[in-house]
Amino acid sequence: MSFFNKFFNKKKEEDLQEGLQKTKTGFFNKLSKVVAGKNTVDESFLDDLEQILIQSDVGLDTTIKIIDRLEAKVAKDKYINIDELNDILKNVIVDLLDENKTVDLQDFEFDTSHKPHVILVVGVNGTGKTTTIGKLAYQFTKRGHKVLLGAADTFRAAAVDQLKIWSERVGCDFYSKGMNADPAAVAYETVQYGINEGHDLIIIDTAGRLHTKLHLMKELTKIKNSIDKKMPGAPHEVLLVLDATTGQNAIEQARQFTAATEVTALALTKLDGSAQGGVAIGISDQFKIPIKFIGLGESLEHLQVFNKKAFVEGLFN
């Protein structure tokens, strides 16, 4: 690894640490406080652990799973020190994340065996789809890829302008048919434009929609099909953007969006503002869809690829 790479990774690590600062104070600081007074794993310790995990939005089912596994590994009422316990818990969580097919990305990358690579971005209202697209476009443009953004959110006021401003800021290309255009048509034509112009990567923005609105979910399926029609096999990635401050509804969102569009990857945004690093654990456990990106702050560099080991280390260190 070159010196520059090392430096770069170092910087990323700092960002991750910084971004998770609140997560840490919310989550594992409490944990060490709980552990501090005790040296056995007893009923009251497990109760406290349950409380901490739930308050981090790990979710009830995953919390119970973690506790069961911890119990299986530690003999009850046995004396144990903080470091040992930390290690055991860390392993339990890493194992849990490992069971998900999450491949640890080292850097922003995509499959270049076809061209263009098409990513369709979906999610409920206000999770940060457009902002995430802007940051992704920045990362990939910076790495020398020719990137095109497609404005298929033709519904929300000024959504097209918002994406356009991002494309200008980042210095990538942009395709739109204006507000109120048929989003499936926009998606189709964006892919056509990208093929003609030789883009490496196309990212298509869609309007936020609640997963309970059947007709809007159908529209999403239609958008996806229209992309496939223009380029068989595309979109190669359907990225569901989830807000980390969302509670248990995130699970239902993932379920419904997967039903409509076969979601292939998750982006977890606003992780810096929540005590809920735990939501990443819960979602990885409940869903076999890998988390690929995490948002740790407002700046362009604050979108990172998700690395489970680094993430869990970040929570504990």
Add this chain to the structure above:
Amino acid sequence: MFDSLSEKLEGAFKNLKGHGKLTEINIATSIKEIRRALVGADVNYKIAKEFTDKIKDQALGSANVLKSVKPGELMVKIVMDEMTALMGGDAIGLNMTGKPTVILIAGLQGSGKTTFTGKIAKFLKNKKKKRVLVTACDVYRPAAIDQLTVLSEQVGVEIYKEPDNKNPVEIAQNAVVYAIEQKIDVVIVDTAGRLAVDEVMMNEIAAIKKGIDPQEVLFVVDAMTGQDAVNTAKVFNDRIDFDGVVLTKLDGDTRGGAALSVKYTVGKPIKFISTGEKMDQLDVFYPERMAQRILGMGDIVSFVERAQDQFDEVEAKKLEKKIKKNKFDFNDFLKQIDQIRRMGDLKSLMGMIPGMGKLTKNLDIDNNAFNKVEAIIQSMTPEERGRPELLNMSRKKRIARGCGHDIHQINMFIKQFDQMKKMMHMMSKGNNMQNMMRNLERMGGRPGMGR
């Protein structure tokens, strides 16, 4: 994976059913179940604990409960009442005493501030007959000012903006000065989304508040927020001492435990709820309905409202007439299917009807159940759709070829259609659509809730 809440609670109360009366032991086990149910609805863990402890004391302390024949039902009532009381309190409207009245909107990114700003502007303009000015103080997010501009045009109110000014405090102050000059009644100040942990941004919102001295500060919260709702609400309240809460995105299927958490933590009233992307989808808050929702006890009122959303008065009158004359045809049937579809996922719709949640849980309700019927009808000529009596054997054969189903299925469908038509015709004598709606509402136990 996730048991529905109502089921969990039913399980908890089942523990009670076998016992003639509540004892300390069976209360304790039920309380634990209730607590888990609340946590599953995203009520903050600590609050769920405190809340259920209080319930426990009440149940034990009340002589009535101990002697009650049906302790389970009584427990439900105690939980419901307590939760309703907690979230309710006195309904407080907006403080409109200022000249002009200044309303400041604050909240996290993506919580729905700008959309709410548009809605409240429309509400004040149309319902309260005020001259309204909206102010764009989100100087950070790309196109945020454009978004508010578009919304202000949609609802027909003036907008104050300074696209080149990056100082939101100044913009807000200038807007108020402008409003005084122009004799505007209400100034609504939309601000950028910010995280509670962001010191710089929290200082900014405090400075905006100080700079314009608003009569109303409203904190906008996404109803889907998880455990962190408590911390966020607390920090915002500490910094800007808001007057009321706006709960958004309640048109989804979230249980909305955040509502309880926020109210419990800061004690400020929930003044509005927001239930869709259209500018008129703004509502006042009904604590009882919210309690039912959090407890997953079905929400018949929301069911009726969703139905009413799709309910077109003129169309319904036409349909009623047709049914009365026994002229209901395939075109009408297609329209009905479309309306039901628009209301949402069939299973979640069924879940809204109290008691149905349990029934539908293991039932695989196919959202495509109507596809076959639609295919059959769409294989008919326009003439046949309007005059069902035309269908003879040769026509049926042609339809069968068209839709890919065999003739028996066509026959079966037509038979069902005829039965349904007869039944509706019978019901239409002495009853009508509006009455049916009213009956549904009465089932919910809250008369006069319809809009």
